[in-house]
Amino acid sequence: MDFSLTEEQQMIIETARKVGSEFGLEYWAEKDEKKEFPTECWQAICDAGLAGASLPVEFGGSNLGMLEMALIIEELAASGAGATVGQMFMINPIFGGVSVSKFGSPAMQNELLPALADGRLNFCMALTEPDAGTNTLAMKTFASPEGDGWRLNGRKIWITAVDAAQKMLVVARTRKAEEVERPTQGISMFVIDVDREGLSYTPIDKVGTRTLSACSVFFDDVFIRSDELIGTLDNGFKELLHVLNTERVVTTACMVGAGRLAERLAIQYANDRKVFGGRPISAYQGLQFPLAQSHAELKCARLMNLHAAALYDAGHPYASEANTAKLIGSQAATHAIERSMQAMGGMGYAKEFHVERLWRDARLFKFAPISEEMILNFIATHDLGMPKSY
Incomplete structure (x- = not known):
């Protein structure tokens, strides 16, 4: 290897x-x-x-x-x-x-x-719904056949950067749940214009990741052309999972990078800050040990993430590795940023030292794009062979 x-x-x-x-x-x-x-x-x-x-x-x-x-x-x-x-x-x-x-x-x-x-x-992607959340199969947004296309009605929430996008990947039901044998059936994906009659959105005010908006999106008789279907009609759920599992790799990569950045900022500050006889505070184990622990955690998350990415590139199953990397990566980054802020004391809370932005932004990825709890459910059922708990 x-x-x-x-x-x-x-x-x-x-x-x-x-x-x-x-x-x-x-x-x-x-x-x-x-x-x-x-x-x-x-x-x-x-x-x-x-x-x-x-x-x-x-x-x-x-x-x-x-x-x-x-x-x-x-x-x-x-x-x-x-x-x-x-x-x-x-x-x-x-x-x-x-x-x-x-x-x-x-x-x-x-x-x-x-x-x-x-x-x-x-681009942007419209998947999550107010009454479904992580339970994607409970989505209600529906595309009804009409002529050479479909009419889309429904609502999505927490959709990133709609206002900066020209195209939207929309996931909707094209057959009702009660009409299919399995709940994974009857789901399709479309790529449509954001600027289209019947499509509207409103921003959600949020604490972090403020450079990219999050919006509620409304579809009111939005027409979808036949050539805007992407993937397999009524059987797009497996194709959707392919997209979402690669999202895990991207999330972990940005979290590891954010953790590295916080670590660097804390070390710079601690090397410059001198108290109690003129020694830099970075010389004290009380600061060294937490940062060293986070450094080790970030390295482990990075290796698992690159392993997942390499499996994807080789055409091998990678969902377990991608989800594991995301779980550990979000935790490692959160620890690194928290410990960096603690090492900087009050200045870690000041905007001029930038760690507070990393702290606000990183909190999102403890539950997005998939929560820690759902990853643990995945590991328990797929890796450990335990019965489904939800």
Whole structure:
């Protein structure tokens, strides 16, 4: 088992580090304060070829893998962005790139993927519903056949960056739950325009990840054309899981990077801060041990995440590894950021030292895109062979 990175992968990391350094802590603090989408940073990521790293060459990508994407995201997060940068990759290379490249028609791929890779097109994904939450199979949003297409009605919630997107990946029922043998049947995916008659949205005011909005989305007789179906009609649930499990890899990568960034900020502060006889506070084990513990936890999460990404790239099952990495990654990052804030004392609570933003942003990923409790349910049933508990 070879854990070394190739020369190409090292170059990718250096490119991501260079791009990330151009949009440092002050840039992200300003975007957070103004609640603005980081358009300039995302365009620079696209211009450097990083957004399309895993897309096919014929569509403007580099035909690399999920492993390279994880390395890119981690480095961008560690350079100053923190966890928020992972969400930008979720909505575009994952929700847009994975879904369209794996399940889209040739015409859809030719139209959308080059525009995604070069930054002309942003995506969002409408999945979660107010009365369903994690129980995706309980969704009520319904697409009824009409002529050469469908009419979509329903509501979604906590949908990221709708206001910055031109295309939306929508998951809806196309057959009612009581009409199918299994609840996983009767679910389909569509890629539609955000700017479409009958589609509206309202923002949700939230504590963190403020550079990307979260919205409630409403579908009121929205017409969907036949060529906007992506994947298999009525049998899109397995294809949806393929998209969602790659989302786990992206989440873990941004969390590991955010943890690394918090760790670096705490060490810089602790090395400069001198009390009790002029010694830097970093010389005391009371500060060293918590940060060292977090460092070890982050390294373990990173290895599991890269393992999951490598399995995906090799075409092997990877759901268990991706979910495990996400569980440990969110916990490790939370610990690292909390301990970094504690090491900085009162200044860790001050916006000028930036850790408080990392703290606010990271809290989301304890329960999103999947909660710790649901991952533990998955591990208990799929890995340990225990009966389903819910």
